[in-house]
Amino acid sequence: AQSVAQPEDQVNVAEGNPLTVKCTYSVSGNPYLFWYVQYPNRGLQFLLKYITGDNLVKGSYGFEAEFNKSQTSFHLKKPSALVSDSALYFCAVRDSNSGNTPLVFGKGTRLSVIA
Amino acid sequence: GAGVSQSPSNKVTEKGKDVELRCDPISGHTALYWYRQSLGQGLEFLIYFQGNSAPDKSGLPSDRFSAERTGGSVSTLTIQRTQQEDSAVYLCASSQRQGQISPYNEQFFGPGTRLTVL
Numbered sequence: 439a440q441s442v443a444q445p446e447d448q449v450n451v452a453e454g455n456p457l458t459v460k461c462t463y464s465v466s467g468n469p470y471l472f473w474y475v476q477y478p479n480r481g482l483q484f485l486l487k488y489i490t491g492d493n494l495v496k497g498s499y500g501f502e503a504e505f506n507k508s509q510t511s512f513h514l515k516k517p518s519a520l521v522s523d524s525a526l527y528f529c530a531v532r533d534s535n536s537g538n539t540p541l542v543f544g545k546g547t548r549l550s551v552i553a
Numbered sequence: 554g555a556g557v558s559q560s561p562s563n564k565v566t567e568k569g570k571d572v573e574l575r576c577d578p579i580s581g582h583t584a585l586y587w588y589r590q591s592l593g594q595g596l597e598f599l600i601y602f603q604g605n606s607a608p609d610k611s612g613l614p615s616d617r618f619s620a621e622r623t624g625g626s627v628s629t630l631t632i633q634r635t636q637q638e639d640s641a642v643y644l645c646a647s648s649q650r651q652g653q654i655s656p657y658n659e660q661f662f663g664p665g666t667r668l669t670v671l
Contacts, residue, residue: 470657481557481644481662482596489657528596532657538603538649540586540612541660545595 440465442531444544451519452552459514459547461529468534471512476526519551557663559645565669566635574630574666578647585628591641635670642667
């Protein structure tokens, strides 16, 4: 079975500081990993994904994520946070053997960037 | 259209009434998903359509919930005899262009329908 854990319900960071939103996963095969962001009263927007290759993946709005197979993690990072980054962030996973089945999502982490 | 659209954006209903929520996926996407997002919760998978295959209904919480997808495009999620615990945001997503079946296709989400059952 596939699962995702986002251990932090809330992350607070000062504007201009680096931010990290944590995600760990569990799959039986190889993982395909995704990050989505949800702004207030909006649907989820795709940020980035890891399929294969370079462990550091760059995505939209200056975000990046690092795949770590030994730690089964895919933490989302940004070198310098903006107030506009405040939103709800979801990590998701799909097993490489599962076809185009629904993504399994974490419970989400609310990021608050303080000016 | 350019993205996934959902209607209505907001729906307020009385307990016991039936509701229908509509999703119009991105043109050419053959996979369509329904999720439910309750306050303080993550995304709960409800049902999944893939082309002409039988839908995966494993996430539907009760037999009051059903969904159909007509002509491989528009989908309707129906909730019968609504209960207060059905109040949530219902999100629809689509993925995959025809001929590109792949587990690494991301899902594209609509804006959601906020359902409130009084």
